Amino acid sequence: MEQSSKKSALSEKDGVNQPQSLSNSSVEVIKQMRRKQPSAQELIDGILAKDKVALSRAITLVESTNPEHLEKANTIIQACLPHANKSIRIGITGVPGVGKSTFIEAFGKHITSLGRKVAVLAVDPSSTISHGSILGDKTRMEELVKDENAFIRPSASGETLGGVARKTRETIILCEACGFDTIIIETVGVGQSETAVHSMVDFFLLLKISGAGDELQGIKRGIMEMADAIVINKADGDNIAKAKLAKTEFNRALHLFPAKQSGWIPTAATCSSYTKEGIDTVWKTISDYFELVKTNHYFEEKRQNQNQFWMMETINEQLKSNFYNHPEIIKLLEENKKAVQNDEISPFAAAINLLGKYFKS
The missing domain is CATH 1.10.287 (Helix Hairpins)
Incomplete structure (x- = not known):
């Protein structure tokens, strides 16, 4: 018996052919752009012209371990050096979970609202097994990353002690030459990187949280002696009373430490990165610090010692x-x-x- 040539009602009709998901011409253009590496002078000109793309590419060269890239990076750093040292440098540390990234976003937005330009150098921990890093700070700072007056550069910590990226010091110079007048360095917060960060910043901010058994752990020498201010984060909702109590305890503890060479007396404060309450007070504290150290010339003395x-x-x-x-x-x-x-x-x-x-x- 012959089979019927009639098509089933369930058969699929010919539709419109889908276009290619990838344009071959676009692929070639991208390949050509990747092959063409900008010269050191092009990157220098771009950085001085406030071009964030040129800044990013120069930082990539600085972080590279390729000897050819190192020579090129040194040329760029040397050219940018006369245009650097015109910013204030703030180090921010705290244990994982204290809300460093959320605080930095709220703090950074406050700074840019005042007409300043802020660069955030966030050091992400690298895996000791795969040596990889997620570099998720840009994702977590979704509002700040869209700000025209902000630049966020996450870097893998690599094999450096405590997670301070090996070339963070040079990256600061490039950011300053690109016109950023406020540099924020976020540490991994594992307890070892603080000394290295303290040696490259002007102001050292320690973030703490209350109600997590963190108060007694915080009242110790070392990290407390380095801190120029302590901020108890997440002071919102049911945690406000606990945060205020922690603030009182930390203020008492700070009086037990020797006086700082800068003449500055560290204080403790509370804030909420979620409600933005207290963020302006943190900035006021930092501004008061810089007014003091620039008046008594400690600012220049510290920078000179750091360079050595x-x-x-x-x-x-x-x-x-x-x-x-x-x-x-x-x-x-x-x-x-x-x-x-x-x-x-x-x-x-x-x-x-x-x-x-x-x-x-």
């Missing part, structure tokens, strides 16, 4: 990098590692031998 410190840090870092990348050391290092594991030589003797070989070569 970072020169020494750079020397140490470069010596370490050169040592581990030396061809002969690479070969001898594995041999000495095995000898140490097999108790054929002490770790100290092996280290001295390797250093001796390096300095003789």
Whole structure:
């Protein structure tokens, strides 16, 4: 029996052909743009012209470990240096969950509303397994990232102590040359990065929360001695009373520490990044601090000491990098590692031998 040639009512009719989801010509244009790397001078001109794209590309070069990129980055930094050092630098730290990103967004929006330009350098923790980082701060600061007078640069912490990106100091110079007069550095908040951040900022702000067993943990030397102000965040809703109590306890604790060389007396305050209550008070405290340290010349003295410190840090870092990348050391290092594991030589003797070989070569 012959099958009917009649089509079923359920058959699909020919519709309109869908266009290509990707334009081949657009792909070629993007490829050509990626192949064309801007020169150091082009990036310098872009940065001085307040171009955020040029700034981002220059920071990428600064963060790169490629030797060619390093030379190019140094040229850019040297050219930008005369246009830097015209900002105020604020370090913000606190334990994970204290609301650093939310606070920085509310604080940054307040600063830009005053006509200032703010650059946020947020250091995200890198995985010790995959060495990757989510870099989610731009997503969390969705309002600030759309502000024309703001620039947010998340960077992976890499292998640096406590999560301070290796090239944050140089990135500050580029941001200042691009016209940003307020630089905010957010630390990972794991307890080790604070010293490094403190050595590159003018004002150090410690964020705390109440009602989480954080009060006693906070009243300790070290981080408290470095802080120029303590802000108890999330002072809203049912947490207002607890935040005020924490503020009183921290203010009492601050009187137990030695006087600061700057002549500034640190204080504690409360704020809510959600309701924006107290954000203006935080800015007023910071403004009062800068008025004092610029009057008594502590501001310039601290900047000079920081520059010397970072020169020494750079020397140490470069010596370490050169040592581990030396061809002969690479070969001898594995041999000495095995000898140490097999108790054929002490770790100290092996280290001295390797250093001796390096300095003789």
